[in-house]
Amino acid sequence: MRNAFAREMENQAKNNENIVLLSGDIGNRLFDSYKKRFPQRFYNCGVAEANMTSMAAGMAMSGLQPVTYTIAPFNTSRCYEQIKIDICYHNLPVVVVGVGAGLSYAGLGATHHSFEDISILRILPGMHVVCPADAIEVKLCLQEALKLKKPVYIRMGKKNEPLIHDSPPKFEIGKAITIRQGKDICLLGCGNILPVVCEAADKLEKSGIHAMVVSMHTIKPLDTELLEKVFSTFSMVCTIEEHSLIGGFGSAVAEWVVDNSMIQTNLLRFGIKDAFLHKTGNQENARKITGLTSENIVASILKKLG
The missing domain is CATH 3.40.50.970 (Thiamin diphosphate (ThDP)-binding fold, Pyr/PP domains)
Structure with missing residues (x-):
């Protein structure tokens, strides 16, 4: 990056x-x-x-x-x-x-x-x-x-983040980019965590769950047209971010959900809990500690789906 x-x-x-x-x-x-x-x-x-x-x-x-x-x-x-x-x-x-x-x-x-x-x-x-x-x-x-x-x-991330796109997509601030289509649940990824989101979608597909994956690159302003579509289509929508669960991307979506009476859809938020990270290590290790791995995301989704 x-x-x-x-x-x-x-x-x-x-x-x-x-x-x-x-x-x-x-x-x-x-x-x-x-x-x-x-x-x-x-x-x-x-x-x-x-x-x-x-x-x-x-x-x-x-x-x-x-x-x-x-x-x-x-x-x-x-x-x-x-x-x-x-x-x-x-x-x-x-x-x-x-x-x-x-x-x-x-x-x-x-x-x-x-x-x-x-x-x-x-x-x-x-x-x-x-x-x-x-x-x-x-x-x-x-x-x-x-x-x-x-x-x-x-x-931005730091370096060596894998490419998500094979070629430049249409990009507009405030308009999300759909990475892959799906019919069961929707995964909204924010920023440099998106490769992990794609890994989670691959693992979910092996369990028979086809997930739509979206790059929600803009947090403000939110793509409300996209949100209206996915919350009207899917029974579960997940937000995934390398940021605190308080006040971040998932919070912005949750605020929109409440304000627009979309609470009939399950919203599952993944992010960093309300705590400092006192252990040191590389980014991969830190993601394991904070639960931001594809394995943890998939396990949480499967548990929620029952």
């Missing part, structure tokens, strides 16, 4: 001289090619993410299109007030990119875990929250975010 983002940033900057990239002291080698071509449009802001966010807001007020980039918790919770007041209050065209969201940096401990970023940013008026599932969606997501010219948060 990181490499796809860097390549697309360079492509976009080539065609739009107003694009500026600000980094929070990471990605120095990642952006070598960008810096070589556009040395006047790259700023390493150091470990000063709040300042970086305010700089981006000032640039946006001056007619530029800034993109801020650093590790997810440092580009969200650390500079939350600046995102709220400097960017969203003025409805500025700033794209905030958080890399390594969820459990991507599991081995570095709680400082680098990002379980709350969706919840704190989706509450801000004017903010768009987008969670691409693979490198192809990252590229398309950045293109659309820059066209939108509104506050956008892009929540």
Whole structure:
């Protein structure tokens, strides 16, 4: 995902001289090619993410299109007030990119875990929250975010995420992408957990359950047309995210379900429970600890189905 983002940033900057990239002291080698071509449009802001966010807001007020980039918790919770007041209050065209969201940096401990970023940013008026599932969606997501010219948060994984798409799909912020059709249940996956969702669908099919799989890359605004369809069609809908169960993607869907009287459909939410992760290890191990594995997802669904 990181490499796809860097390549697309360079492509976009080539065609739009107003694009500026600000980094929070990471990605120095990642952006070598960008810096070589556009040395006047790259700023390493150091470990000063709040300042970086305010700089981006000032640039946006001056007619530029800034993109801020650093590790997810440092580009969200650390500079939350600046995102709220400097960017969203003025409805500025700033794209905030958080890399390594969820459990991507599991081995570095709680400082680098990002379980709350969706919840704190989706509450801000004017903010768009987008969670691409693979490198192809990252590229398309950045293109659309820059066209939108509104506050956008892009929540990315770290690296080596498998491709979900064989070719670029039609991508629109606020419109989900159906990965596969199914007739029994629907699995709504959010962001870089989607490969696990596809694995779960494969395992369910071996048990005779055909699951529809959807990439819900946009958390705000939700694709309500898609939600109306699946909650009117299936007896069970599951949300799966590498984020806290409180306030995240599943919460957003649950709120929509209640507001639209769709409670006749079983909603099963998978995410991180209300607890810090004190053990360290790689992302795969952290997913096992938090229950975000295809095996656990399948077992929970089968148990619920009886």
